Amino acid sequence: MNAWLIWKARTTEFQQVTVSTTNLTRAVSHQMNAMFSEVGHVLDSLGYELERADITPDRMQQLQPVLVNQVATIDQVHGLFVYDATGRWIAHSEPTAYPNANNSDRAYFIHHRDNISKRWHVGAPILSRSTKVWVIPVSRRIDDADGRFAGVVLATVRLDYVLRLMGDFDIGRHGAIALIQDDGTIMARLPFAQEDMGKSIDGSPLYAILRAQRVGTTETRSPVDGVQRLVSFQHLQDHPLLMAVAVAEDDLLQDWKTSSILQSGWILALCVLIGVAGSRIVALVRLRWRTELSLHQAHHELERVNAQLAELARNDGLTGLANRRHFDQQFDLAFRQSVRHDRPLALIMIDVDFFKRYNDVYGHPEGDRCLQQVAQAIRAAVRRPGDFVARYGGEEMAVLLPDTDDAGATIVAETIRKAVLALDIPHEGHALGRVSISAGIAARSASGSETTSVDLLKRADRALYAAKAAGRNSVAMLQPTEEAADIGER
Known part of the structure; x- marks a missing residue:
């Protein structure tokens, strides 16, 4: 027994x-994946810019401070480098010039020279020749206008x-x-x-x-x-x-070995010293109680981790805001509570102006970064605990404001519009020259006429179209009886 x-x-x-190490491995893997992906997106952005324009000495000189700034803002990056098709250094973030440096013998350079893929390449750790620091090379191929190999852009990740x-x-x-x-x-x-x-x-x-x-x-x-x-x-x-x-x-097994030795010792003592059986039984019961308490604590820890994973499933992976599914649930609940308790409810639909043009000009990695900055600005502008911000889809966001009338919603929408404009994100495809948003407001009064949440959503969407028709970078609100004309490009 x-x-x-x-x-x-x-x-x-x-x-x-096993459960603990599995959860720990999952957490570390997600962290490492995000860290290397961040570096990869930087390489994609640099590679895209380098392939769009001729690689000239003047342009490489202009690129130098950009590389230095990128290294300063990304903790894990030790250095950024651009090599031409022969392996010669043509731009880098190092403070010292290396006029004769050449990396054509490095494994990552040979890999990109011989493979046409532009996917990120993560190489084995190497000792940097310039800084004598152990680094992990993450690189991407650069092609010229004819699709021929033009060089490599490299980010070195600090091993430490x-x-x-x-x-x-x-x-x-x-x-x-x-x-x-x-x-x-x-x-x-x-x-x-x-x-x-x-x-x-x-x-x-x-x-x-x-x-x-x-x-x-x-x-x-x-x-x-x-x-x-x-x-x-x-x-x-x-x-x-x-x-x-x-x-x-x-x-x-250290705790288990200790527990096993103690348990066996008590049982042996019970056999030899039957007269003190009671005290030994109490000790065994206490030991079992501690074991059950540990199991109970482990069960609660597992439930907590599962709850965290469920929360991650409710959020948008790019912006960190609530996703569409979560928004639909919250919107339906808020609308029913508004009707039941005769309380006002406001909905703001937000769209990034000329976002398709932004992607065409700057590329999808920069487009993703733009959406992240806009989402952060919206979240910072909506501060009440009961308010709810979500990514509705694409470049469209939604803000749900319980117990808020049309005047209050207008103030919040204007605050968001100004906050996004203050980001000062360049946008060559916009007459303003920077990224802006348009917002449509629909507010349900305490005794509103809307019978379903869909009615309120449609009115907010029509108001958004009206804001765009008014020239964008604007906020519009429609009353339940108003209609908005269709417009062309969103």
Whole structure:
């Protein structure tokens, strides 16, 4: 009976740690994916600009401060570089000039020279020749107007930044956490050892498991240091990389071993000292109570994590605002409460002016960044706890204002319009020369005539069309009896 209880406790301990390491791996993977994607978007933006215009010495000189500014604003980036088709440095963020520098021998340069894809390439860690700092190269190919290889744009990610991110997570005294390429090359690992950088685990039993599954957990011996660990892993969504989080079995089973020894000792004492059986039973009950309390706490922690994941599913991944599905639910609830309690309700529909032109001029990565800035400005302007901001679709946003009449909604809409204009985002496709928004307001009075939320939504949408018809960068509001004419381009 005692052996069964001990084994059951060991199984329970493994199950709890498996759940914890799986959740930890998911969190680290999402963080790493977002970090490398941010760097990739910067490369896409630079590559797009370089391919749009001739690469001349004057233009490269103008590009220099842009690269320096980008490095200053993105923590993980150590340097930005532009190489021509021969590998010669033509622009960079370094403070020192390198007139004879050439990187045509680097693996990432050869990769882009021999492959026509413009997808981001994440290379094995290297020691920077210019700064003597360990970095991870992230690069993109540049083509000329005829589609021929014209060079490479490179961002170097500080290895110490990646290690700091991984170091924020508790993996135990003998645990390990690693960023690995899909081909088995170690990119970064804690505990850190310089000789592990660029080392391959290809051919090991662990790599065979990592290669066969996108997500999973396994018990295996490390091909790096030989320690037996419980390993949870997950491949990154947008990059040929994976994260592995490993907890050493010695750390994992330490509490279980201690508990098992104590439990066996008490049972032996009960057999020998029957006269003190009562006190020993109490100790065993207390031990079991602690175990059940730990299980209860682990259950609540799992529920909390699941609730966080559910919250992520309700938000728009680009802007961080509520998504359309969440908005529809909140709008229907707010409208029914407005009718039931005879309280006013206002809806503001917002559209970024000439956004299609913006994408055509600046490209979709910059378009995404524009939407993020506009969303932040709207969220900052809507401050009451009960107010609700969502991305309705594309470049269209929605603001729901309970207990707000048309006058109050107009004030909020004007505040949003001015806040977006104050962002001063350049827009060559707009007569204003910068990004602006148009807003349409529909407010339901305490005894409004709208019978459904759809009626209020349609009126707000018609008001938005009216704002655009009035020349854009404006706010319009229609009463229930008013109609708005159709307009052409939104």
